[in-house]
Amino acid sequence: MAVRDRRAQRGYLMADYIKATDLYTLTECDRRIYLNYFGNPDERVPRAPFEEWLAQEGERFEQTVIEQFTEVYQPRYRIGDLEAGYDATLELMAEGVPIIYQGVIIHDNMIGIPDLLERVEGGSRLGGYYYRPIDIKLATRAKLGHRLQVMAYIALLEGLQGIRPDGSLFLRLPPEERSETALYQEEKVALDEQIFADKLAEIRELAAGLQPRPFISSVCKSCPWHDSCLDLADQERDVSLIPGLPRKVWAELHARGMGTLPAAASATRAQLINISGVGDKRAFDIIHRSRSLDANTMIQVATPDLPEPGPVETFFDVESIPTEGIIYLFGALIGANRRYEFAVDLAPTFADEHRAWQDFLRRMDRTPGYVYHYGTYERTAIKQLMARYGDDPRAHGLLDRMIDLEKVLKAAVVLPLRGYSLKDVAPWLGFEWQGTTDNAADSMVEYITYQTDGDRDRLDGVMRYNEDDCYATVHIRDWLLTLPHIK
Incomplete structure (x- = not known):
């Protein structure tokens, strides 16, 4: 089978592979990708109990969905040996089995493990059929990161099969729409070449050692690198310590020399409203919140709008x-x-x-x-x-x-x-x-x-x-x- 020629091109260590999941991670935090490749593992913090429960719930949902399919095949290989998993997946693809669960697909220096590979009739290097990826998500609505991850699987399969498939996301139905027979809704995904190429180029830079500044935001709470990034942001007095600051505004503040709390605290309204996304209210917030954080003090700006205490x-x-x-x-x-x-x-x-x-x-x-x-x-x-x-x-x-x-x-x-x-x-x-x-x-x-x-x-x-x-x-x-x- 022509696809097996891929073995002759290998020679990478697993750490040298870009992961399809990096495409999802990039939409949340570029620094997390860098730390996943180069960070000190001792600085990672364990999952909180609720994060652990969510992960387990995702696995349970995945299994419930898979049980609705018949003839599901899973490649057999020793846990952690993804090269062997790739070989076992290619064998199942060559056999033309209907559904492959957690197959390992590799092309160039990218690796992915889609939840399902579904056989579709049509010519390819495999013969009279090819495979399309399906990813099962606990989310009820698709994010850009979910779509980009499926695009990565599409690109990997195109490299292996010589034909570009589409892909699908199986998204859990909202609670009010769920039943024993209706669990998920399907969203089709096609490869957007420009967006995918741009994001992949960013990831290659990060995987090559480009270290981004930490940007502190609400998404950090569920990240295992949260503590180390927060420590660094504190040391540098980074302006992202201001709650609710948009990433684009943060980046522009750094570009204009106002990326620290002292610098932002000294900024003028006129300087700030020239930044895209900053109006009068946001300029006021940036200045006052920077001053408050930098001096570690409260600033009162108005009288609290509250009624007098009542009898009940x-x-x-x-x-x-x-x-x-x-x-x-x-x-x-x-x-x-x-x-x-x-x-x-x-x-x-x-x-x-x-x-x-x-x-x-x-x-x-x-x-x-x-x-x-x-x-x-x-x-x-x-x-x-x-x-x-x-x-x-x-x-x-x-x-x-x-x-x-x-x-x-x-x-x-x-x-x-x-x-x-x-x-x-x-x-x-x-x-x-x-x-x-x-x-x-x-x-x-x-x-x-x-x-x-x-x-x-x-x-x-x-x-x-x-x-x-x-x-x-x-x-x-x-x-x-x-x-x-x-x-």
């Missing part, structure tokens, strides 16, 4: 698993003058969500006063539940009474923090979580694990975590009320 107040927080589409806990501190009672409406199982939602609406309907929350998610969750279970005047009344303290805080003060989440702001103000669970991701894992082991201590821990979140919200509101009035 509610501080509200929800817990959910966005990937599963379930909102499983509605927690509320109800009271006034630092005397609150914690009320919780809980869905012990996924099937109990509707009942918990109705219980929460009844509770809020009989509780007067403002309802404080931190961040946009609580309002989003209520709208999702209205869409799922029907419009409800009680929900509209609740939305009308809600006050987002994150919005109030951001309009009033600039804090010397890399983020403005509840977990960033409340500790800076001296608040401490009391339970063993202190972040939303771990809370999700505890709730998910409770579904299988029934350990009530896990559920109690989730409720205690939510109660702490509500008290953190109280802490922030009370602090905002202490700030002086600015004319």
Whole structure:
């Protein structure tokens, strides 16, 4: 078979191969690719429990999808010996089997392991058929990175078969559309030669040793190199420490000599608004946030827009698993003058969500006063539940009474923090979580694990975590009320 001539061209060590998955990684962070090739492995941090659960969930979903196919063949080779995996994959392709699971494909100095290779009728070097790649994703919507990864598989197969196939992404259906017989939707992918060539050229530079600066953003939280990049950004006082700074603006600030916090803090509005993507508000944010971070001090810019405390107040927080589409806990501190009672409406199982939602609406309907929350998610969750279970005047009344303290805080003060989440702001103000669970991701894992082991201590821990979140919200509101009035 002509494809087997590829063996004579080999001679690379596996570390010399560019990986198809690099195409996905590039869309999130170029530095991560560099560190994957050249970084010190001791600096990698292990996956957080929720990241581990997501990976396992992706594997479970993949297996569920594959079970829908008949005659699935998998190349046999010793784990880690991808050269042998490539040979075994070529043998299955030469035999013309219908579906190959996790075949190893290599061409030039690129390697890929698509989830599936599907036989298609049509002439190629293999004979009267060829193969097309399919990648199975837990995501419900395709990202550019997903498409680029499939494009890499297409390019690899074209090099092996002499014919360019199309490819597919199997994307998990949104929760409300899933059933036992409907698991995924298919999105076709074709090779965009220009985009693929440009991205591949970037990766080749990174794999050859080009080291990018660290760019700190929200995507860093799930990266194993997070700590080392953050340490370097701190040492260099990099302007990406400003929360929410777009990458293009960051790059332009560096190009214009304003890539550090001191330099950005000294910039003028006129200098900044000449940068594409920077208007008056962003220029204001860059200057003030740079000054705050550089001096490690708060800057008050306005009076907090808050009502006076009332006779009854509610501080509200929800817990959910966005990937599963379930909102499983509605927690509320109800009271006034630092005397609150914690009320919780809980869905012990996924099937109990509707009942918990109705219980929460009844509770809020009989509780007067403002309802404080931190961040946009609580309002989003209520709208999702209205869409799922029907419009409800009680929900509209609740939305009308809600006050987002994150919005109030951001309009009033600039804090010397890399983020403005509840977990960033409340500790800076001296608040401490009391339970063993202190972040939303771990809370999700505890709730998910409770579904299988029934350990009530896990559920109690989730409720205690939510109660702490509500008290953190109280802490922030009370602090905002202490700030002086600015004319």
